Amino acid sequence: MTAKIEETIQEVKKIFSSHLEQNSFRKTPERFAILEEIYRRNDHFDAEALYIHMKNQSYRVSRATVYNTLDLLVNCDLVKRHQFGKNLALYEKSYGYKQHDHLICEDCGKVVEFCDPRIQQIKDMMGELLKYNITHHSLNLFGKCNGACERTKKQ
Amino acid sequence: MTAKIEETIQEVKKIFSSHLEQNSFRKTPERFAILEEIYRRNDHFDAEALYIHMKNQSYRVSRATVYNTLDLLVNCDLVKRHQFGKNLALYEKSYGYKQHDHLICEDCGKVVEFCDPRIQQIKDMMGELLKYNITHHSLNLFGKCNGACERTKKQ
DNA sequence: TTGTGTGCAAAAGCTTTGCATGTTG
Protein backbone atom coordinates (compact mmCIF):
# COMPACT_ATOMS: atom_id res chain seq x y z
CA MET A 1 0.00 0.00 0.00
CA THR A 2 2.83 2.35 0.85
CA ALA A 3 4.58 1.31 -2.34
CA LYS A 4 1.38 2.12 -4.18
CA ILE A 5 1.38 5.62 -2.78
CA GLU A 6 4.98 6.24 -3.81
CA GLU A 7 4.16 4.99 -7.26
CA THR A 8 1.15 7.25 -7.54
CA ILE A 9 3.20 10.21 -6.39
CA GLN A 10 5.74 9.58 -9.13
CA GLU A 11 2.97 9.40 -11.69
CA VAL A 12 1.24 12.58 -10.68
CA LYS A 13 4.54 14.43 -10.50
CA LYS A 14 5.18 13.49 -14.11
CA ILE A 15 1.72 14.65 -15.10
CA PHE A 16 2.15 17.92 -13.23
CA SER A 17 5.58 18.37 -14.76
CA SER A 18 4.16 17.98 -18.27
CA HIS A 19 1.37 20.40 -17.48
CA LEU A 20 3.84 23.01 -16.25
CA GLU A 21 6.02 22.52 -19.31
CA GLN A 22 3.13 22.79 -21.73
CA ASN A 23 2.05 26.07 -20.20
CA SER A 24 5.53 27.47 -19.69
CA PHE A 25 5.15 27.52 -15.93
CA ARG A 26 8.23 26.94 -13.86
CA LYS A 27 8.98 23.75 -12.03
CA THR A 28 9.62 24.98 -8.54
CA PRO A 29 10.29 22.76 -5.53
CA GLU A 30 7.35 24.36 -3.70
CA ARG A 31 4.90 23.23 -6.35
CA PHE A 32 6.05 19.64 -6.25
CA ALA A 33 6.20 19.60 -2.48
CA ILE A 34 2.59 20.75 -2.28
CA LEU A 35 1.51 18.14 -4.82
CA GLU A 36 3.27 15.43 -2.85
CA GLU A 37 1.77 16.56 0.43
CA ILE A 38 -1.71 16.45 -1.08
CA TYR A 39 -1.22 12.93 -2.41
CA ARG A 40 -0.02 11.67 0.96
CA ARG A 41 -3.29 12.77 2.52
CA ASN A 42 -6.47 10.77 2.23
CA ASP A 43 -9.05 13.30 3.31
CA HIS A 44 -10.86 16.37 2.15
CA PHE A 45 -8.84 19.36 3.30
CA ASP A 46 -8.94 23.12 3.06
CA ALA A 47 -6.16 25.43 1.91
CA GLU A 48 -5.35 26.58 5.43
CA ALA A 49 -5.00 23.03 6.76
CA LEU A 50 -2.65 22.22 3.93
CA TYR A 51 -0.63 25.36 4.63
CA ILE A 52 -0.39 24.58 8.35
CA HIS A 53 0.58 20.99 7.65
CA MET A 54 3.38 22.06 5.29
CA LYS A 55 4.62 24.51 7.90
CA ASN A 56 4.65 21.83 10.57
CA GLN A 57 6.67 19.59 8.33
CA SER A 58 9.66 21.88 8.10
CA TYR A 59 8.60 22.98 4.64
CA ARG A 60 8.65 26.71 4.14
CA VAL A 61 5.76 27.88 1.96
CA SER A 62 3.45 30.85 1.98
CA ARG A 63 -0.30 30.87 1.74
CA ALA A 64 -0.01 32.64 -1.59
CA THR A 65 1.97 29.74 -3.02
CA VAL A 66 -0.43 27.20 -1.59
CA TYR A 67 -3.40 28.90 -3.22
CA ASN A 68 -1.53 29.45 -6.45
CA THR A 69 -0.46 25.82 -6.63
CA LEU A 70 -3.92 24.54 -5.76
CA ASP A 71 -5.25 26.47 -8.72
CA LEU A 72 -2.64 24.96 -11.00
CA LEU A 73 -3.47 21.47 -9.75
CA VAL A 74 -7.18 21.99 -10.19
CA ASN A 75 -6.56 23.18 -13.73
CA CYS A 76 -4.72 20.02 -14.68
CA ASP A 77 -7.28 17.79 -12.95
CA LEU A 78 -4.95 16.44 -10.31
CA VAL A 79 -7.01 18.03 -7.56
CA LYS A 80 -10.70 18.74 -7.22
CA ARG A 81 -12.14 21.68 -5.38
CA HIS A 82 -15.53 21.47 -3.69
CA GLN A 83 -17.56 24.32 -2.28
CA PHE A 84 -19.45 22.65 0.54
CA GLY A 85 -20.71 25.82 2.14
CA LYS A 86 -20.27 29.54 2.34
CA ASN A 87 -16.86 29.51 3.93
CA LEU A 88 -16.07 25.88 3.38
CA ALA A 89 -14.05 25.03 0.30
CA LEU A 90 -12.44 21.62 0.52
CA TYR A 91 -9.97 20.01 -1.87
CA GLU A 92 -9.18 16.38 -2.62
CA LYS A 93 -6.72 14.55 -4.84
CA SER A 94 -8.41 13.22 -7.94
CA TYR A 95 -5.92 11.25 -10.00
CA GLY A 96 -7.15 7.69 -10.47
CA TYR A 97 -10.40 8.38 -8.66
CA LYS A 98 -13.70 7.77 -10.34
CA GLN A 99 -16.34 10.45 -10.46
CA HIS A 100 -18.27 10.69 -7.21
CA ASP A 101 -20.47 13.03 -5.24
CA HIS A 102 -20.61 13.92 -1.56
CA LEU A 103 -22.79 13.51 1.47
CA ILE A 104 -21.93 15.97 4.22
CA CYS A 105 -22.96 15.57 7.85
CA GLU A 106 -24.45 18.81 9.10
CA ASP A 107 -23.48 18.03 12.67
CA CYS A 108 -19.88 16.90 12.45
CA GLY A 109 -18.82 17.96 8.96
CA LYS A 110 -17.85 14.44 7.97
CA VAL A 111 -17.75 13.93 4.20
CA VAL A 112 -18.80 10.62 2.63
CA GLU A 113 -18.43 9.85 -1.06
CA PHE A 114 -20.95 8.03 -3.20
CA CYS A 115 -21.55 7.21 -6.85
CA ASP A 116 -24.81 7.04 -8.72
CA PRO A 117 -25.15 6.63 -12.46
CA ARG A 118 -28.41 8.55 -12.52
CA ILE A 119 -26.58 11.83 -12.10
CA GLN A 120 -24.85 11.27 -15.42
CA GLN A 121 -28.22 10.56 -17.02
CA ILE A 122 -29.56 13.81 -15.64
CA LYS A 123 -26.59 15.73 -17.02
CA ASP A 124 -26.95 14.20 -20.46
CA MET A 125 -30.67 14.75 -20.59
CA MET A 126 -30.66 18.33 -19.33
CA GLY A 127 -27.77 19.26 -21.57
CA GLU A 128 -29.68 18.08 -24.59
CA LEU A 129 -33.03 19.44 -23.47
CA LEU A 130 -31.78 22.91 -22.63
CA LYS A 131 -29.10 23.03 -25.33
CA TYR A 132 -26.18 23.49 -22.97
CA ASN A 133 -22.76 21.91 -23.06
CA ILE A 134 -22.55 20.62 -19.52
CA THR A 135 -18.94 20.69 -18.40
CA HIS A 136 -19.26 19.57 -14.80
CA HIS A 137 -21.61 19.37 -11.89
CA SER A 138 -21.76 19.55 -8.13
CA LEU A 139 -24.12 17.35 -6.16
CA ASN A 140 -24.03 17.52 -2.40
CA LEU A 141 -26.43 15.83 -0.04
CA PHE A 142 -26.67 17.22 3.48
CA GLY A 143 -27.90 15.23 6.42
CA LYS A 144 -27.18 13.79 9.81
CA CYS A 145 -25.15 10.67 10.35
CA ASN A 146 -27.28 9.30 13.17
CA GLY A 147 -25.15 9.26 16.26
CA ALA A 148 -21.61 8.63 15.12
CA CYS A 149 -21.44 12.41 15.07
CA GLU A 150 -21.18 13.44 18.69
CA ARG A 151 -17.78 11.84 19.01
CA THR A 152 -16.34 13.27 15.83
CA LYS A 153 -17.46 16.86 16.09
CA LYS A 154 -15.06 18.67 13.84
CA GLN A 155 -12.84 21.63 14.84
CA MET B 1 -50.62 38.67 -13.11
CA THR B 2 -49.98 41.81 -11.09
CA ALA B 3 -52.95 40.96 -8.89
CA LYS B 4 -51.42 37.55 -8.38
CA ILE B 5 -48.21 39.11 -7.10
CA GLU B 6 -50.04 41.32 -4.64
CA GLU B 7 -51.94 38.30 -3.41
CA THR B 8 -48.76 36.29 -2.96
CA ILE B 9 -47.16 39.16 -1.09
CA GLN B 10 -50.05 39.25 1.34
CA GLU B 11 -49.76 35.53 1.89
CA VAL B 12 -46.05 35.47 2.54
CA LYS B 13 -46.32 38.45 4.85
CA LYS B 14 -48.80 36.51 6.94
CA ILE B 15 -46.52 33.50 7.02
CA PHE B 16 -43.54 35.63 7.98
CA SER B 17 -45.60 37.38 10.61
CA SER B 18 -46.56 34.06 12.20
CA HIS B 19 -42.98 32.91 12.11
CA LEU B 20 -41.81 36.06 13.88
CA GLU B 21 -44.53 35.74 16.48
CA GLN B 22 -43.78 32.10 17.17
CA ASN B 23 -40.14 32.88 17.77
CA SER B 24 -40.71 36.11 19.66
CA PHE B 25 -38.98 38.17 17.02
CA ARG B 26 -40.22 41.67 16.43
CA LYS B 27 -42.26 42.71 13.45
CA THR B 28 -40.28 45.60 12.10
CA PRO B 29 -41.10 47.53 8.95
CA GLU B 30 -37.61 46.75 7.60
CA ARG B 31 -38.23 43.03 7.72
CA PHE B 32 -41.49 43.25 5.84
CA ALA B 33 -40.09 45.70 3.34
CA ILE B 34 -37.26 43.31 2.52
CA LEU B 35 -39.67 40.39 2.18
CA GLU B 36 -41.84 42.42 -0.17
CA GLU B 37 -38.89 43.54 -2.25
CA ILE B 38 -37.77 39.94 -2.65
CA TYR B 39 -41.20 38.79 -3.78
CA ARG B 40 -41.43 41.55 -6.37
CA ARG B 41 -38.27 40.25 -8.00
CA ASN B 42 -38.24 37.26 -10.29
CA ASP B 43 -34.57 36.48 -10.43
CA HIS B 44 -31.75 34.98 -8.44
CA PHE B 45 -30.11 37.82 -6.54
CA ASP B 46 -27.31 38.34 -4.07
CA ALA B 47 -27.47 40.19 -0.77
CA GLU B 48 -25.61 43.20 -2.10
CA ALA B 49 -27.94 43.60 -5.09
CA LEU B 50 -30.92 43.47 -2.77
CA TYR B 51 -29.32 46.05 -0.48
CA ILE B 52 -28.55 48.39 -3.38
CA HIS B 53 -32.02 47.99 -4.80
CA MET B 54 -33.64 48.86 -1.47
CA LYS B 55 -31.39 51.90 -1.18
CA ASN B 56 -32.32 53.04 -4.66
CA GLN B 57 -35.98 52.76 -3.78
CA SER B 58 -35.88 55.35 -1.05
CA TYR B 59 -35.91 52.62 1.58
CA ARG B 60 -33.33 53.07 4.28
CA VAL B 61 -31.84 49.77 5.37
CA SER B 62 -28.40 48.60 6.34
CA ARG B 63 -26.52 45.60 5.06
CA ALA B 64 -26.68 44.10 8.53
CA THR B 65 -30.47 44.17 8.43
CA VAL B 66 -30.56 42.72 4.95
CA TYR B 67 -28.38 39.78 5.97
CA ASN B 68 -30.26 39.32 9.22
CA THR B 69 -33.61 39.30 7.46
CA LEU B 70 -32.41 36.96 4.73
CA ASP B 71 -31.43 34.49 7.46
CA LEU B 72 -34.86 34.76 9.03
CA LEU B 73 -36.54 34.21 5.67
CA VAL B 74 -34.38 31.23 4.85
CA ASN B 75 -35.22 29.74 8.24
CA CYS B 76 -38.95 29.93 7.60
CA ASP B 77 -38.59 28.61 4.04
CA LEU B 78 -39.77 31.75 2.31
CA VAL B 79 -36.40 32.20 0.67
CA LYS B 80 -33.80 29.75 -0.55
CA ARG B 81 -30.09 30.38 -0.51
CA HIS B 82 -27.80 28.84 -3.10
CA GLN B 83 -24.03 28.75 -3.03
CA PHE B 84 -23.15 28.75 -6.72
CA GLY B 85 -19.47 29.45 -6.28
CA LYS B 86 -16.83 30.68 -3.89
CA ASN B 87 -18.07 34.22 -3.68
CA LEU B 88 -21.40 33.72 -5.31
CA ALA B 89 -24.32 33.14 -2.98
CA LEU B 90 -27.65 33.82 -4.65
CA TYR B 91 -31.09 33.88 -3.09
CA GLU B 92 -34.54 33.31 -4.55
CA LYS B 93 -38.08 33.43 -3.25
CA SER B 94 -39.43 29.95 -2.64
CA TYR B 95 -43.06 30.19 -1.54
CA GLY B 96 -45.25 28.26 -3.94
CA TYR B 97 -42.31 27.05 -5.99
CA LYS B 98 -41.69 23.38 -6.50
CA GLN B 99 -38.32 21.85 -5.75
CA HIS B 100 -35.86 22.44 -8.55
CA ASP B 101 -32.15 22.47 -9.27
CA HIS B 102 -29.97 24.81 -11.28
CA LEU B 103 -27.95 24.96 -14.43
CA ILE B 104 -25.47 27.82 -14.44
CA CYS B 105 -23.80 29.20 -17.56
CA GLU B 106 -20.08 29.50 -16.96
CA ASP B 107 -19.77 32.30 -19.49
CA CYS B 108 -22.60 34.66 -18.63
CA GLY B 109 -23.72 33.51 -15.19
CA LYS B 110 -27.27 32.91 -16.33
CA VAL B 111 -29.20 30.54 -14.07
CA VAL B 112 -31.77 28.12 -15.46
CA GLU B 113 -33.98 25.95 -13.30
CA PHE B 114 -34.89 22.35 -13.97
CA CYS B 115 -36.62 19.46 -12.23
CA ASP B 116 -35.78 15.80 -12.34
CA PRO B 117 -37.37 13.12 -10.19
CA ARG B 118 -34.23 11.02 -10.21
CA ILE B 119 -32.54 13.34 -7.75
CA GLN B 120 -35.18 12.46 -5.16
CA GLN B 121 -34.57 8.80 -5.82
CA ILE B 122 -30.86 9.28 -5.27
CA LYS B 123 -31.50 11.07 -1.99
CA ASP B 124 -33.82 8.36 -0.73
CA MET B 125 -31.50 5.58 -1.76
CA MET B 126 -28.30 7.09 -0.37
CA GLY B 127 -29.99 8.07 2.86
CA GLU B 128 -31.07 4.51 3.43
CA LEU B 129 -27.85 2.95 2.20
CA LEU B 130 -25.54 5.12 4.28
CA LYS B 131 -27.90 5.49 7.23
CA TYR B 132 -28.17 9.26 7.06
CA ASN B 133 -31.19 11.47 7.47
CA ILE B 134 -30.88 13.57 4.35
CA THR B 135 -32.29 17.02 5.05
CA HIS B 136 -31.55 18.77 1.77
CA HIS B 137 -29.34 18.77 -1.26
CA SER B 138 -27.67 21.01 -3.77
CA LEU B 139 -27.33 20.01 -7.39
CA ASN B 140 -25.78 22.43 -9.82
CA LEU B 141 -24.88 21.73 -13.40
CA PHE B 142 -22.34 24.01 -15.01
CA GLY B 143 -22.05 24.50 -18.73
CA LYS B 144 -22.18 26.86 -21.63
CA CYS B 145 -25.39 28.12 -23.15
CA ASN B 146 -24.22 27.96 -26.76
CA GLY B 147 -24.12 31.50 -28.02
CA ALA B 148 -26.89 33.34 -26.27
CA CYS B 149 -24.13 34.21 -23.82
CA GLU B 150 -22.10 36.91 -25.49
CA ARG B 151 -24.97 39.35 -25.36
CA THR B 152 -25.88 38.73 -21.75
CA LYS B 153 -22.45 38.80 -20.13
CA LYS B 154 -23.22 39.59 -16.53
CA GLN B 155 -21.73 42.45 -14.44
C1' DT C 1 -40.34 51.04 29.82
C1' DT C 2 -37.42 47.42 28.50
C1' DG C 3 -34.90 44.95 25.67
C1' DT C 4 -34.65 43.61 20.78
C1' DG C 5 -33.64 45.55 16.12
C1' DT C 6 -31.39 48.92 13.42
C1' DG C 7 -27.71 51.70 11.16
C1' DC C 8 -23.14 52.49 10.76
C1' DA C 9 -18.60 51.32 10.64
C1' DA C 10 -15.18 48.38 12.09
C1' DA C 11 -13.79 43.51 12.24
C1' DA C 12 -13.54 38.81 10.66
C1' DG C 13 -12.51 35.05 7.51
C1' DC C 14 -10.93 33.35 3.31
C1' DT C 15 -8.42 34.50 -0.77
C1' DT C 16 -5.78 37.61 -3.77
C1' DT C 17 -2.43 41.13 -4.74
C1' DG C 18 1.76 44.26 -4.55
C1' DC C 19 6.41 44.58 -3.83
C1' DA C 20 11.06 43.27 -3.10
C1' DT C 21 13.78 39.26 -3.39
C1' DG C 22 15.03 34.69 -5.09
C1' DT C 23 15.41 31.25 -8.60
C1' DT C 24 14.25 28.86 -12.97
C1' DG C 25 15.09 28.36 -17.79
Added chain:
DNA sequence: CAACATGCAAAGCTTTTGCACACAA
Protein backbone atom coordinates in the same frame (compact mmCIF):
# COMPACT_ATOMS: atom_id res chain seq x y z
C1' DC D 1 20.32 37.47 -16.95
C1' DA D 2 15.56 38.20 -17.66
C1' DA D 3 11.23 36.86 -16.29
C1' DC D 4 8.52 34.44 -13.43
C1' DA D 5 7.62 32.50 -8.61
C1' DT D 6 8.00 33.18 -3.82
C1' DG D 7 7.28 35.15 0.91
C1' DC D 8 5.28 38.43 3.50
C1' DA D 9 1.97 41.55 4.64
C1' DA D 10 -1.50 44.45 3.16
C1' DA D 11 -5.77 44.75 0.61
C1' DG D 12 -10.33 42.82 -1.18
C1' DC D 13 -14.85 40.94 -0.83
C1' DT D 14 -18.59 39.11 1.35
C1' DT D 15 -20.58 38.58 5.77
C1' DT D 16 -20.67 39.39 10.84
C1' DT D 17 -20.18 42.04 15.02
C1' DG D 18 -20.06 45.98 18.46
C1' DC D 19 -22.10 49.99 19.95
C1' DA D 20 -25.34 53.66 20.59
C1' DC D 21 -29.82 54.88 19.38
C1' DA D 22 -34.66 53.78 17.95
C1' DC D 23 -38.77 51.57 18.45
C1' DA D 24 -41.93 47.29 18.95
C1' DA D 25 -44.36 44.99 22.57
